Amino acid sequence: MVIDQVITDKYAVYNADCIEVMRDMPGDSVHYSIFSPPFASLYTYSNSERDMGNSRNQSEFFKHFKFMVAELYRIMMPGRLVSFHCMDIPAMKERDGFIGLYDFPGDLIKVFQEAGFIYHSRVAIWKDPLIEATRTKSLGLMHKQIVKDSAMCRQGLPDYLITVRKPGSNPEPVAHPKGFTSFIGEDEPEAPKKDADIKDSRIHKDISMSKVDPVYSHHVWRRYASPVWMDINQSLTLNKEGARDEKDERHICPLQIQVVQRGIELWSNPGDIVFTPFGGIGTEGVVALQMKRRAVVIEIKPSWYSQSVTNCANAISADQMSMF
Numbered sequence: 671m672v673i674d675q676v677i678t679d680k681y682a683v684y685n686a687d688c689i690e691v692m693r694d695m696p697g698d699s700v701h702y703s704i705f706s707p708p709f710a711s712l713y714t715y716s717n718s719e720r721d722m723g724n725s726r727n728q729s730e731f732f733k734h735f736k737f738m739v740a741e742l743y744r745i746m747m748p749g750r751l752v753s754f755h756c757m758d759i760p761a762m763k764e765r766d767g768f769i770g771l772y773d774f775p776g777d778l779i780k781v782f783q784e785a786g787f788i789y790h791s792r793v794a795i796w797k798d799p800l801i802e803a804t805r806t807k808s809l810g811l812m813h814k815q816i817v818k819d820s821a822m823c824r825q826g827l828p829d830y831l832i833t834v835r836k837p838g839s840n841p842e843p844v845a846h847p848k849g850f851t852s853f854i855g856e857d858e859p860e861a862p863k864k865d866a867d868i869k870d871s872r873i874h875k876d877i878s879m880s881k882v883d884p885v886y887s888h889h890v891w892r893r894y895a896s897p898v899w900m901d902i903n904q905s906l907t908l909n910k911e912g913a914r915d916e917k918d919e920r921h922i923c924p925l926q927i928q929v930v931q932r933g934i935e936l937w938s939n940p941g942d943i944v945f946t947p948f949g950g951i952g953t954e955g956v957v958a959l960q961m962k963r964r965a966v967v968i969e970i971k972p973s974w975y976s977q978s979v980t981n982c983a984n985a986i987s988a989d990q991m992s993m994f
Contacts, residue, residue: 674975677722680984681955681965685975688947688950688968692741699747700966704933704954706755706925707735709774728772732781737762738947739785744916745945748838751790751937754778757829760808769822770910771921775830787834792828794898795929799826801904828898831929833937844939849887850894854931859889889934895930908981924950930957952978964971 674685708731742752759772766772779789803811803826810824853859858891893901907924930953938944944958945966951974953967959982967982969975 673972676982680986681959683952683955683965683969683975683979683982685901685968685970685972686968687740687970690739690743692738692947693966695741695745695966696748697744699943700945701747701750702934702938702963703742703746703757703945703947704753704930705946705948706950707778709756709759710969714981715851729772730778730828732777734782736785739781739787740949743785743787743836747835747841748836751833751835751838752782752787753831753833753933753937755829755831755929757827760806760827771824775832775881779832779834786837788837790833790835792830792832793896795829795902795926796898796900797826797828798903798906802826811821821905829926829929831899831933833933839939843941844937848889849884850890852888852934853884853893854928854935855892855893855899856903856928857901859886859893892937899929899932902926904964908956925953927957930954931961933962934958934961949978950974952981956981956985 671690672684672686676683693858718817747753756775756778757776761770761772763767763769773794783789794889799811802808810822811826815823893899904926906927908927909924934944934957940962942963943966944954944963946954949955949967949969952967952969955967955978958965965982967978969978
């Protein structure tokens with residue numbers, strides 16, 4: 671049942687159970703999907719019984735999550751990609767009976783593979799362990815634990831952007847005929863300035879460097895192709911920039927804007943449909959709209975849905991194009 675919805679020619683935002691909306695979507699219709707799934711039973715996002723975050727344990731969460739993955743497989747175009755943002759989940763003695771880590775990304779990958787998806791790629795997104803230690807007070811990240819017993823010390827937890835692919839031939843190739851002409855992230859790379867490099871970077875003698883620069887594009891690609899993204903601004907989220915009122919509700923796990931931008935740049939074309947079944951306050955939809963894609967966003971929590979509607983509307987307003 672759809673509680674509320676806003677549909678325009680550029681975006682559709684639904685306040686509803688994502689599985690019910692997805693069942694009404696045509697098969698092979700979505701070009702790219704990117705989202706952050708509920709972190710199993712780690713957080714309670716809302717009091718709705720339809721909220722997958724309202725699960726008693728991982729087993730119950732995945733029982734419901736599999737229905738979503740099956741529908742996602744159906745609506746994705748052949749040969750196209752789904753990216754999900756996740757991380758290992760700390761295991762706590764009072765909840766789990768031991769101190770350690772739960773391989774949440776590994777279980778997510780298995781569910782997508784069981785549904786028919788192909789495991790395509792994984793990138794780790796670096797995070798400052800000191801910030802994590804300050805926020806979580808984790809025993810494994812406390813410096814005092816090194817003095818006491820470093821056998822209990824561990825590394826910080828990175829985010830992951832894991833991507834899977836629906837089998838089949840992609841009917842609409844994602845082409846970058848000019849390579850990458852701009853960079854998403856911190857510390858933009860510079861192309862080599864040696865005469866030989868400049869000469870080699872000209873595809874044709876009559877094309878100026880200002881139009882085509884394969885050397886620059888190659889250096890950007892090396893950063894994007896890295897298995898670890900060290901250059902993501904962790905503080906650049908829609909929460910930080912989009913919330914204008916201190917009373918506005920903050921999203922618990924905001925997805926970094928640059929992560930979404932890179933996924934959309936790499937794996938979709940302008941005009942493509944970018945879909946998120948767990949829309950939150952609309953990060954994926956907003957970024958898709960600003961990058962000239964169309965957006966379909968589903969969010970079950972009414973307050974986050976309302977913010978998502980506002981954020982998507984702002985994203986296509988001329989006076990809001992600098993909201994990031």
